[in-house]
Amino acid sequence: MQAILRMSPAVMLIWLLAANTVLSAPAPTQSSSFSEITQYPPSTQGARQLPPETQGVYHTALEREGHELEQPEPTKDADGTFELDSLFDTLNEPDSFIDWILPGLDTPPEAPAEPSASPVPxxxxxxxxxxxxxxxxxxxxxxxxxxxxxxxxxxxxxxxxxxxxxxxxxxxxxxxxxxxxxxxxxxxxPVGTGPIPAAIPPRDDHPVAKNGVDSSNPIETNKFHSALFLGSQTNATFTHPYSLAWAKGSGNLQSFGMSVSHIEPHLLAYGPTNSLPGNPVSYYINPIGIQSVILSATELSHSTTLIAENVLPFSADAVLRPQAGSAQSITLPVVQGMAYVTGVYTQLQPVIQSAVHFREVVTAGSPRAGIFKYRATLEDDAVWLIYVTPQDGQDPNLELVSTTDLRGPAGWSGTIQVAKNPAGSPGESLYDNSSGVFPIEATxxxxxxxxxxxxxxxxxxxxxxxxxxxxxxxxxxxxxxxxxxxxxxxxxxxxxxxxxxxxxxxxxxxxxxxxxPDLPKTMDFAPWSIASGSSRQLSQAAQTVIKTAAATELKQDIDAQSNLNSMYYSGKALSKFATIIYTVDRLLGDHASATPALDRLKSAFARFTQNKQQFPLVYDTVWKGVVSTASYGGDVGADFGNTLYNDHHFHYGYFIHAAAIIGTLDPSWVGPNRDWVNMLVRDCGNAAANDPLFPFSRSFDWYHGHSWAKGLFESFDGKDQESSSEDVMFAYALKMWGKTSGDASMEARGNLMLGIMRRSLRNYFLMESNNVNHPPNFIGNKVTGILFENKVDHTTYFGANLEYIQGIHMLPLLPSSTYVRSQEFVREEWDAIFASDAVAPAERVTGGWKGVLYSNLALIDPAASWRFFAQDNFDYGWIDGGASRTWSLAFAAETSHNPRR
Known part of the structure; x- marks a missing residue:
């Protein structure tokens, strides 16, 4: 067959007219660097032990960018007030990062579209x-x-x-x-696309320069495609099921094309086992750097540039050019869920490469006129289909010049698509039927x-x-x-x-x-259940206990607890006090006690609307969003990386929730504060695609069904999210601010997001025993811990205590908690981990996490939760900084007296 590869193009064309002609690569000589299997992980049985650069690697360091030490919560005096000079000053200390290196594995170096007039077959x-x-x-x-x-x-x-x-x-x-x-x-x-409130000044010197992206529009900072324009630009972009990464001279081929990978289950690596029922592994991780197929060109080399263009919520174009400004290019539309990886070539000599090596390449006919198909079997037994659509319609006669390179003609323009086919001939027929077209954007x-x-x-x-x-x-x-x-x-x-x-x-x-179905339309601020909706009925005995707790907690200094160097902790404090005041006013009917507290809360909130907090907000004109000034001094991790767009739905969600309650208790407050609160909504939950100041839905990913917390931080393992419950809090806050402010669309969007998250969290974050989406040896952890795009790690960014890992998916306790955290899941988790005879009994937990656990217990055993919070000599040190004894009692009291729960 080597003689065939040296034939003239005309003779070769005749030879290849018969479908399914095998293009066998030249047999390597003894000195060849080729190997039957190259980029398998070292632990794979049967794989040769090759140099590290030819193998997939596992990045097992816990990626900690922008996530400061979050716990324990600030200590409190007996009356529940904070010792503000104790732990809050750790927020900006460099040592407040915990550098987790997990054992056992090495760490590697818009305007709406016009309706279509014609149907599409x-x-x-x-x-x-x-x-x-x-x-x-x-x-x-x-x-x-x-x-x-x-x-x-x-x-x-x-x-x-x-x-x-x-x-x-x-x-x-x-x-x-x-x-x-x-x-x-x-x-x-949309809530509107008007100007930023005057109190928020613009700033054009963001700590992260906007390199590698060509757009003057607001940039989606927290979406799947940011690896295309952050840092080295070589980390993977996870489209599901594929991942793409700019090779940039890496690997044994030293290619500068775009590599494509798909990971099978046997390539996973697992962490050590946890001491939980079933001994689940502490993490699982996919190898990175396996270059199964690379879309490249002979012209790509060290001068190659990668620019992300048309960066949209579900898509971006990755454009490779031999050098900056070149008219020659490969444009890859990178879209979530795409079935093929597509490269659109302009005046280049295409090279399709495989660092896993081609075992054989077969010409497999033409699905239809103008499209030419090849079937490639790699040395790992995977079958990839290659579809070539020349702009001039002529057969490209791809030539297999080695076990790693399949080349096309020089100066070529057209599209090349690759897809992994696990389904044999029937699957190939379906791929054939959709070949030649590709998604370029989604709505x-x-x-x-x-x-x-x-x-x-x-x-x-x-x-x-x-x-x-x-x-x-x-x-x-x-x-x-x-x-x-x-x-x-x-x-x-x-x-x-x-x-x-x-x-x-x-x-x-x-x-x-x-x-x-079954959206929580009737959910309000009061305790709520799926069966009976919201309830404001408390027994007289319960009211007596709750009034005593409220009297203690309303003595706390609202202004001091919210006047912090952290938007996150400040927002938690405002939300907490708003919930206490609502409980006193609406559930206890004690307007006399609620009114002065509400005035103090409004005064504390005004510090932020006037932008007079310790680290004021600015409008970032580079990436386009509202950020804290905390990191402009050089510490990008300050306040959990807010300046770099980390965790905005958590931080701003608490403010939006507090605003919703304030506006409900005092409707006259809404008008003067509407634009400021809506600014936060626009920043992290925008409904407008054509807002010139903010991107669409920065945090919530409508493809994945949940938010991503990570912002402008380069990451081996993609975006991640730790606290699923604070994600739910954000959706609930949107719903309730929409209801309070009279925005029916925002209220509907919040309800819809809650419905989607109830489903997605059950599938991906909150694992009942019948979960099928994570490995069977992992689901015993009950929660994922930190869910990355490339790995799942049962830990947190601030510690590995079980109450931290499980509890970060519980707080804050809200009416929405009963909606997304099913009783089946809560019972399984409690019995496995926190019951008296389980591995980490809740009664032995200390600090604020103890209150988090017992608040969560109200979802399945409200009477036991009530007994905990109503006990004599209650220790306020058991209360999380964003929670209250008052609300925990009210929640447990209502649910314990509701026989339909």
Whole structure:
């Protein structure tokens, strides 16, 4: 076959006319550096022991950027007041980071789119098998809800459907966005796009320079694609099921193309076991740096640049150029859930590489005119499909020049798509049917009708024959569970494992519709249950105990406890006192005691609306958002990295929650403070795609169904989130501020987010015994701890005590806690970890975490929770800095007297 590789192109073309011709790579000589298997982890049985740079690596250091020592909470005097000079001054100390290196493994060096006038042909697939059935058109399927985000520039370009336009001017079929007549409440009506309140000054010297990204629009700082423009630009971008990383000269091939990886379960590495029932492992992690397939070009070398363009909530274009300003390029539309990794080439000689090595490459015919297919089997037995669509329509005659390089013609323009096929011939037929087109951007839309929420993800697509070629995308487990019947009918049996979200399933079509029933529409500020809704009824005996606790806690200095060098802790204090005052006013009916406390709370809140706190806020004109000034002095970890957009939904969520209660107790307060509170909403939960000052939904990821806490910090393992319960708090705060301020859309959006999170948290964060999305040897931990995109680590950023790890997913106790934390889960967790005969009995826990645990106990045993908080000589040191004995008693009292719980 080596002789065949040396044939002229004309002779080679004749030879390859027969489908399934095998392109066997030249046999390596004794001196060759080729190996049958290269980038397997060292622990894989049967793999050769190779130099570290040729193997996948496991980054096991706990990534701690911007997460300062958070616990223990500040100590308190007997009356419940803070010793403010004790632990709060650790917030800005460098030593307040804990540098966790886990044992056993080495650490490696918008405006809405216009409705489409014409339906797009699609295909109907049987969900029970992989066979293609009858053809239908999109007009026979329910029209999607109109999207809300900006449209990718490519979607505005009209070109011949038989041509492929280089770079970002793709031939496209816009995302389906025909408006559906409905009486539902739109969940994505913006709060406005007006100016920043005058008290917040602009600042243009953000600690992180905006390199590697070409956009004057607000940047999505907390989304999956930030590895494309942060730091070295070499960390992985996790699209699920694939991960992409700029090779930048790394690995045994020293390529400068974009590498593609997909990790199978046998490559996972596990941490030591925990002392919990079932001995679950403390973490699991996927190897990084395995370059299964690389989309590259002979022209790419040390001068190559990577620029992220068209950075949108669900997508970005990764543009590789041989040197800055070159007209030659590879543009890769990077989109969450994409079924193929696509490179759009402009005047380059393409090279498809594999550091795992090609065992064989087979020419496999043409799915349709103008598209040429190759089937590649790698040395790890994985089968990857390669689809080549030349701009000129001519056969590219890819040539296998070694076991690592498959080359095309010089000066070539067109698209190359690669996809991993785990499903044999039936799966290949489906990949064939959707080849040539690719997603370029996505939009989300949604509405709420009474207690039912509906949301839709829609994609615009580019490529060849967009009018007649259906799109293929991968859905996560929580999507599949929530699919409506139409979307379920388009799911097929191609599944690929994701790094931390279980199996992704392929779905055919340009949009998915998901339904969330039983939204907590009746939930208010009072204790709430799914069965009976909100309740303000407290027995006289309970009121007597709660009044005594409230009298003690209202003596605390509201101003001092919220006048801190931390937006996070300040917000927690304001939220705590707002909840106490609500309890006194509305649940106890003691307006006389509540009124002066409310005045003090409003005065403390005014410190922030006037921007006179210790570290005032500024409007960052670089990335575009409202940030603390704490890190402008050089410590990027100050206040948990707020300046670098870490944890904004946590920090600002507490302020929004406090504002919602203040506005409920005093409606006249809403008007003068609306713009300031809405500014926080716009920063981390914006509904507008065309807001010139803030990105859309900075924190909440509408594809993953939860938020990401990590901001502008380069990370081996992608984005992460630790506190699922504070994520829920943020959605609840949006719901209640929307209700208080009269914003029905915001209230609906908060309800919808709560419904989505109840599902996603059960699938990914709060693991009941029947969880199938995490390895069986991990689910005994009950909570994930820190969920990264690439690993899951049962720990926290501030310590490894079980009460920390489990408790950070409990606080704060709110009415929404009963909604997302199922009684089944809470019972399993309590019995396994905190019961009297369990491994870490709650009665032995000290400090504020003890109160967190017993507040959570009210979800399954409110009487026991009540006894704890009502006991004589109660120690206020058991109360978390963002919680109160008053509210814990009221919550337990209501639920303990509710027989339907």
């Amino acid at each position: 699609d295909s109907t697939y049987s969900s029970s098998d992989l066979s293609l059935s009858s053809t239908s058109t999109e007009s026979e399927i329910d029209s999607p809800i109109s999207p809300t985000q900006e449209v990718h520039p490519a979607a505005e370009v009209t070109t011949s459907p038989d041509s492929v336009t280089p770079e970002s001017t793709f031939a496209t079929q816009a995302a389906q966005d025909t408006v559906v007549p409905m009486v539902d409440q739109d969940a994505f009506v 989300v839309s949604g509405s709420v009708n009474d207690r039912t929420g509906t949301y839709r993800l829609s994609w615009a697509k580019g490529g060849k024959d967009t009018q007649s070629t259906p799109l293929m995308m991968f859905a996560l487990p929580h999507h599949v569970e929530a699919f409506d019947s139409q979307t379920s009918g388009h799911a097929v049996n191609i599944t690929l494992r994701t790094t931390t979200k279980g199996l992704a399933r392929a779905v055919i079509g340009e949009y998915w519709t998901m339904t969330e």
